[in-house]
Amino acid sequence: MELKTLTYLIVGASFLLYIGIAIWSRAGSTQEFYVAGGGVHPVANGMATAADWMSAASFISMAGLIAYMGYGGSVFLMGWTGGFVLLAMFLAPYLRKFGKFTVPEFIGERYYSRTARIVAVVCLIICSVTYVIGQMKGVGVAFSRFLEVDYDIGLYVGMGIVFVYAVLGGMKGITYTQIAQYCVLIFAFTIPAIFISLNLTGSPFPQLGLGSTLVGSDTYLLDKLDLVLQDLGFAEYSTQDRLSKLNMFAYTLSLMIGTAGLPHVIIRFFTVPKVSDARKSAGWALLFIAILYTTAPAVSGMARLNLIDTFDGKDGAGLIYEERPQWFKNWEKTGLLEFEDKNGDGRVTHVADPAVDEMVTIDRDIIVLANPEIARLPNWVIALVAAGGLAAALSTAAGLLLAISSAISHDLLKGVFAPNISEKQELRASRIAMAVAIAFAGYLGLNPPDFAAGTVALAFGLAASSIFPALMLGIFSKRINKEGAIAGMLAGLGVTLFYVFQHKGVMFIPGTEFLGGMNENWFLGIEPNAFGAVGAAVNFVVAFAVSKVTAAPPSSVQELVEHIRVPKGVDPAKAH
Amino acid sequence: MAFQSEQDAKAYWREHLRLMFILSAIWFAVSFGCGILLADWLNQFRLGGYKLGFWFAQQGSIYTFVILIFVYARQMGRLDKKYGVSED
Numbered sequence: 001m002e003l004k005t006l007t008y009l010i011v012g013a014s015f016l017l018y019i020g021i022a023i024w025s026r027a028g029s030t031q032e033f034y035v036a037g038g039g040v041h042p043v044a045n046g047m048a049t050a051a052d053w054m055s056a057a058s059f060i061s062m063a064g065l066i067a068y069m070g071y072g073g074s075v076f077l078m079g080w081t082g083g084f085v086l087l088a089m090f091l092a093p094y095l096r097k098f099g100k101f102t103v104p105e106f107i108g109e110r111y112y113s114r115t116a117r118i119v120a121v122v123c124l125i126i127c128s129v130t131y132v133i134g135q136m137k138g139v140g141v142a143f144s145r146f147l148e149v150d151y152d153i154g155l156y157v158g159m160g161i162v163f164v165y166a167v168l169g170g171m172k173g174i175t176y177t178q179i180a181q182y183c184v185l186i187f188a189f190t191i192p193a194i195f196i197s198l199n200l201t202g203s204p205f206p207q208l209g210l211g212s213t214l215v216g217s218d219t220y221l222l223d224k225l226d227l228v229l230q231d232l233g234f235a236e237y238s239t240q241d242r243l244s245k246l247n248m249f250a251y252t253l254s255l256m257i258g259t260a261g262l263p264h265v266i267i268r269f270f271t272v273p274k275v276s277d278a279r280k281s282a283g284w285a286l287l288f289i290a291i292l293y294t295t296a297p298a299v300s301g302m303a304r305l306n307l308i309d310t311f312d313g314k315d316g317a318g319l320i321y322e323e324r325p326q327w328f329k330n331w332e333k334t335g336l337l338e339f340e341d342k343n344g345d346g347r348v349t350h351v352a353d354p355a356v357d358e359m360v361t362i363d364r365d366i367i368v369l370a371n372p373e374i375a376r377l378p379n380w381v382i383a384l385v386a387a388g389g390l391a392a393a394l395s396t397a398a399g400l401l402l403a404i405s406s407a408i409s410h411d412l413l414k415g416v417f418a419p420n421i422s423e424k425q426e427l428r429a430s431r432i433a434m435a436v437a438i439a440f441a442g443y444l445g446l447n448p449p450d451f452a453a454g455t456v457a458l459a460f461g462l463a464a465s466s467i468f469p470a471l472m473l474g475i476f477s478k479r480i481n482k483e484g485a486i487a488g489m490l491a492g493l494g495v496t497l498f499y500v501f502q503h504k505g506v507m508f509i510p511g512t513e514f515l516g517g518m519n520e521n522w523f524l525g526i527e528p529n530a531f532g533a534v535g536a537a538v539n540f541v542v543a544f545a546v547s548k549v550t551a552a553p554p555s556s557v558q559e560l561v562e563h564i565r566v567p568k569g570v571d572p573a574k575a576h
Numbered sequence: 577m578a579f580q581s582e583q584d585a586k587a588y589w590r591e592h593l594r595l596m597f598i599l600s601a602i603w604f605a606v607s608f609g610c611g612i613l614l615a616d617w618l619n620q621f622r623l624g625g626y627k628l629g630f631w632f633a634q635q636g637s638i639y640t641f642v643i644l645i646f647v648y649a650r651q652m653g654r655l656d657k658k659y660g661v662s663e664d
Contacts, residue, residue: 066634071615074633078607081638085603088645089596093652207635211624220625238630239619248612274663276653283645290638297634565589568578568661 007383022165033170034101046284048178051395056138059392064364066300072242083259088282096278113482136445138393146386181391188388206298233352254532258460261468264403275567318347327373336363405433465492465535488543496535
């Protein structure tokens with residue numbers, strides 16, 4: 001069957017599945033809308049969390065980034081998984097015991113302050129909205145590349161699908177679609193990886209293949225890769241640092257703390273029945289995530305080697321441009337791959353030196369998107385990658401939209417402006433908030449602000465510097481009071497925003513950066529994307545200092561802290 | 577609170593913190609330790625085709641994280657039972 005027809009069929013079938021689930025799992029109460037009724041099995045929640053967490057960036061971009069960063073790309077691998085250890089030990093079980101619907105709700109009650117709750121809502125909305133733009137773009141791009149429809153139309157279709165299952169089903173609909181989406185995306189990611197590993201090393205496990213010898217030789221794959229890259233003038237793959245060890249340290253720590261502090265991930269743990277389930281569920285979530293995250297570096301190394309081999313040509317003197325393979329031509333059309341015959345010999349020269357290098361554009365996303373074609377896999381595998389990319393983007397978008405809409409309907413409307421509305425009215429309000437959030441996210445996807453590219457990193461920086469410290473201190477310290485928490489959140493947020501803006505421009509507008517992107521002005525050589533860890537440290541220090549000189553929290557709050565530290569006496573998640 | 581006594585409550589929290597401390601130390605050691613700070617030194621050893629530091633950064637730390645969470649869940653389950661504060 002033709003590739004395009006096949007892609008339509010597979011993507012269409014996956015969409016029908018999501019809509020079918022939506023109709024089957026309509027939410028009838030706010031409890032179902034916000035926390036899926038609180039009865040989700042820990043393994044099922046783990047799977048849903050994995051899809052919720054793994055976004056278009058994990059599925060499409062990460063392996064490509066690592067392919068070019070080598071060892072330096074480990075910051076993403078460790079950072080985006082290590083955060084779950086923090087989440088499991090420092091946040092999830094206690095917040096589940098607290099037994100309410102949203103993250104700002106906890107902050108509002110623990111710090112006995114509406115102001116604290118509103119500050120938390122603001123932090124949540126900033127990081128979730130910046131994050132959702134990337135997902136909407138991912139949906140549009142996947143459609144335009146694989147189905148050859150316009151970016152705009154692709155985005156509308158994506159919005160329509162999310163609208164159906166998120167507005168109808170709320171958290172309940174999202175949970176069950178996310179489970180289906182996890183299955184689609186993990187299948188789509190691992191199948192090509194297994195094929196490539198078999199081709200190159202003969203091992204069906206990419207994780208082992210990356211550490212094995214190449215088929216028909218005694219040379220290890222990674223040694224070959226190191227050697228070939230050095231010959232071309234690139235850095236050695238397995239030892240190439242990301243700027244410096246200190247920067248890698250800060251980057252990894254920022255991503256870890258940010259991961260643990262992202263509200264759309266935290267609220268997933270409100271859906272399980274018990275505290276012990278929340279702990280186990282975090283383990284399952286990371287296990288499901290680890291399947292992709294340990295496969296990705298194998299894809300990176302193997303795809304990089306394949307790519308270099310292809311550019312080398314059959315005789316090793318450079319690929320003859322006229323004889324380039326079909327996938328090369330396909331991706332040239334999209335502009336993701338660009339060749340310029342600088343020396344006019346009709347052959348591809350691909351080396352590190354930009355003055356000589358003739359592959360002027362190799363978009364990093366190619367590594368995952370074109371991987372099956374480069375490895376000459378059957379068409380249905382290529383079609384599957386399209387469905388997988390869409391599943392990754394849609395599942396994360398839905399989780400983020402739920403976090404945003406519940407913060408608006410539950411925290412702002414019910415919590416602050418209209419405390420007397422009935423449950424039915426709140427449910428209607430949350431559906432309207434969800435619809436508005438989808439329209440807003442779609443608008444930002446259609447008219448991406450200039451700063452869209454830098455924003456996902458910002459989302460992590462903000463979650464790390466504002467939300468995580470406030471939650472952790474709220475659980476592990478009885479002494480932190482509302483003054484300390486509010487001052488800490490604002491200080492962490494402020495320092496991080498200030499650092500990012502001074503190097504990347506205010507609101508990322510070019511020309512407004514006052515210290516420039518110049519590395520020599522970086523604090524200790526730490527890049528702006530890695531600054532969340534410093535912001536978090538500032539938050540902790542300020543929160544402690546301010547709490548020390550102001551009055552201790554009331555005894556009811558100290559009792560609340562005692563209460564959430566112990567599993568016994570858990571209530572089903574409910575409003576009060 | 578469901579504890580028999582104030583002392584029990586304190587002991588429970590102390591044991592809990594100790595477990596968290598041990599697991600966090602391992603969490604730190606495999607990722608920031610073996611994966612970053614000691615990676616260059618560890619790279620002189622090998623695990624098949626992997627240099628050891630590189631392996632920790634791209635594989636080993638992730639496996640360890642998964643194990644850490646399941647160990648935490650199991651040990652906490654035991655601790656809850658020991659002090660009579662488990663949910664079931």
